[in-house]
Amino acid sequence: MKPIKTLLLIAIAALLALLVSPYLGLAVDNPEVQHQIVTQLRIPRVLFAFIAGAGLALCGMVFQAMFHNPLATPFTLGVASGASLGAAIYVYLGLSFTLLGFDGGTFAAFIGALVAISCVYGISRHQSGFSPETLLLTGVAISFFFSSLILLTQYLSNLSDSFQILRWLMGSLTTVAYRDILQLLPFVALCTATILWLQRELNLLTAGDDIALSRGVPVQRIRYILFFVTSLCVGAIVALCGPIGFVGMMVPHICRLLIGNDHRWLAPASLFFGGAFLILCDTLSRLIIAPAEIPVGVITTLLGGPFFLWLLVKSRSKGT
Amino acid sequence: MTVLLDVRALSVNIANKVLLSTINVQLQHGDYLCVLGPNGAGKSTLLKALMGIINSNSGEIILNKTSLSSLSQKKRARKISYVPQAYGHQLDFSVLDFIKMARYAHHSVFSDWSRDDQNALEHALSITNTEDFIHRQMTTLSGGESQRVMIAAAVCQQAPLLLLDEPTSFLDPHHQVEVHHLIQTLNQQHGISIIEVSHDLNHATQHSKHILALKHGKVLWNGPSSDLLQSEHLKELYDQQFVFTTHPQTGATIALPSETSLGNKS
Numbered sequence: 001m002k003p004i005k006t007l008l009l010i011a012i013a014a015l016l017a018l019l020v021s022p023y024l025g026l027a028v029d030n031p032e033v034q035h036q037i038v039t040q041l042r043i044p045r046v047l048f049a050f051i052a053g054a055g056l057a058l059c060g061m062v063f064q065a066m067f068h069n070p071l072a073t074p075f076t077l078g079v080a081s082g083a084s085l086g087a088a089i090y091v092y093l094g095l096s097f098t099l100l101g102f103d104g105g106t107f108a109a110f111i112g113a114l115v116a117i118s119c120v121y122g123i124s125r126h127q128s129g130f131s132p133e134t135l136l137l138t139g140v141a142i143s144f145f146f147s148s149l150i151l152l153t154q155y156l157s158n159l160s161d162s163f164q165i166l167r168w169l170m171g172s173l174t175t176v177a178y179r180d181i182l183q184l185l186p187f188v189a190l191c192t193a194t195i196l197w198l199q200r201e202l203n204l205l206t207a208g209d210d211i212a213l214s215r216g217v218p219v220q221r222i223r224y225i226l227f228f229v230t231s232l233c234v235g236a237i238v239a240l241c242g243p244i245g246f247v248g249m250m251v252p253h254i255c256r257l258l259i260g261n262d263h264r265w266l267a268p269a270s271l272f273f274g275g276a277f278l279i280l281c282d283t284l285s286r287l288i289i290a291p292a293e294i295p296v297g298v299i300t301t302l303l304g305g306p307f308f309l310w311l312l313v314k315s316r317s318k319g320t
Numbered sequence: 321m322t323v324l325l326d327v328r329a330l331s332v333n334i335a336n337k338v339l340l341s342t343i344n345v346q347l348q349h350g351d352y353l354c355v356l357g358p359n360g361a362g363k364s365t366l367l368k369a370l371m372g373i374i375n376s377n378s379g380e381i382i383l384n385k386t387s388l389s390s391l392s393q394k395k396r397a398r399k400i401s402y403v404p405q406a407y408g409h410q411l412d413f414s415v416l417d418f419i420k421m422a423r424y425a426h427h428s429v430f431s432d433w434s435r436d437d438q439n440a441l442e443h444a445l446s447i448t449n450t451e452d453f454i455h456r457q458m459t460t461l462s463g464g465e466s467q468r469v470m471i472a473a474a475v476c477q478q479a480p481l482l483l484l485d486e487p488t489s490f491l492d493p494h495h496q497v498e499v500h501h502l503i504q505t506l507n508q509q510h511g512i513s514i515i516e517v518s519h520d521l522n523h524a525t526q527h528s529k530h531i532l533a534l535k536h537g538k539v540l541w542n543g544p545s546s547d548l549l550q551s552e553h554l555k556e557l558y559d560q561q562f563v564f565t566t567h568p569q570t571g572a573t574i575a576l577p578s579e580t581s582l583g584n585k586s
Contacts, residue, residue, distance in 0.1 A: 215397055215477065
């Protein structure tokens with residue numbers, strides 16, 4: 001199938017998800033209450049899920065391209081843990097400030113994310129070049145390290161802060177309101193714009209650092225720009241709805257299998273697919289054991305894993 | 321002939337290990353330089369330092385009277401192109417997409433595929449005879465096809481200097497000859513200056529114009545290709561005695577490793 005057709009199908013699916021999801025699982029019969037629920041709760045939640053899913057998928061896609069490895073994502077490399085730690089410390093210290101109208105937690109998470117990626121990249125690059133194995137292992141180690149610091153922060157916090165941190169660490173979209181969309185959208189938009197701007201560079205980075213450099217890509221500078229915008233994006237998402245895992249690994253990989261490695265198509269496909277995917281997961285999270293909810297992070301992992309394996313096996317038996 | 325490339329006292333250290341130590345070498349316009357040397361001599365490092373893939377610690381690289389350190393990577397890529405060691409089969413791109421990506425250095429963010437780009441592409445495809453498989457995936461190519469595509473991409477970049485890192489090391493004799501012939505054509509008919517890293521002593525002495533022999537990161541010998549076989553340094557270069565014969569067709573002198581090793585020579 002031509003990339004344009006695949007992309008259109010993905011975009012239509014995303015649009016359907018946006019339109020249908022708010023009306024699923026309305027437990028009340030009163031039309032007035034239904035209207036209230038849809039406009040005040042469901043629509044902001046679905047919009048937020050779309051933006052967050054798109055951002056997570058794009059950041060995952062960028063990491064996979066930069067490190068030439070489908071397993072390298074902001075979550076596996078500890079960036080999300082760093083962001084979580086930043087946000088947890090923000091809660092623990094009882095900080096509450098805004099900067100340029102944005103919540104301080106976002107910036108705390110952003111700083112945590114930047115510290116994490118600097119550690120991972122700095123350590124794994126210490127020797128000449130860096131191997132994917134070293135990178136992933138460093139990411140896992142940093143991830144564990146930050147996770148234990150989060151536990152410590154939680155342990156030191158009072159009961160209500162501790163509960164707040166725990167709830168949020170599970171990754172949930174339950175309490176999202178319109179205001180949160182405005183807190184998230186600028187960061188995801190900045191990240192998206194940068195990625196679309198750098199699509200040629202991303203294509204060449206996928207081919208390897210040596211090829212990219214020999215074609216004229218200033219690899220180091222591009223990498224730092226991408227670290228910066230993805231850390232902002234992941235920081236904002238993590239601060240607002242907690243670390244929702246696996247979207248950034250599976251969505252771009254599935255999109256690669258569907259549409260190929262050309263970021264001209266892959267970036268918009270990941271954006272729409274990521275958005276639709278998180279809406280789907282969030283809808284399931286509130287339907288499965290309604291009226292109770294499962295944290296959406298659990299759903300993303302349960303749903304994505306088997307699907308990913310299925311596609312992997314399918315592409316293997318088709319290829320070669 | 322005028323000087324295209326002037327490498328002055330180039331040194332590269334990585335993790336406190338000296339990989340290249342005060343290398344001096346010049347390349348004329350239209351030259352074909354083969355870099356020889358034992359494994360670990362710094363041959364690939366030299367190419368990577370020229371391409372800007374690794375940074376040099378000291379020294380200067382001057383291309384067409386411009387110091388490369390003052391150029392952006394993009395501008396460098398308009399002057400130098402590079403074919404890495406056997407690599408192509410790992411790339412998950414179609415051949416056409418991969419070759420088209422080589423036009424990056426001639427593009428800005430908003431530029432479209434231009435007439436110049438299309439000409440460069442068609443030219444590269446026809447020289448390297450790769451038109452027939454542009455719609456295949458890189459991963460499905462044979463070693464010889466893959467190497468021709470890698471060269472096609474480098475040619476499409478339209479740089480006056482082409483660096484090749486062991487372009488024939490993993491190929492069978494037929495495809496070795498094919499790629500050697502292609503490199504000769506690029507050099508002689510299209511005026512592209514070549515620096516090729518090779519382990520094939522006889523290929524280097526017969527086909528290249530100059531040879532740079534590296535050992536332990538230092539220049540051991542540098543001169544016209546045909547002179548290396550008479551040089552005392554040949555034995556020292558590989559720690560190996562050679563015996564000589566002539567090619568039955570061309571009459572060129574061929575070096576063969578001697579059966580008696582250096583250690584127990586009589």
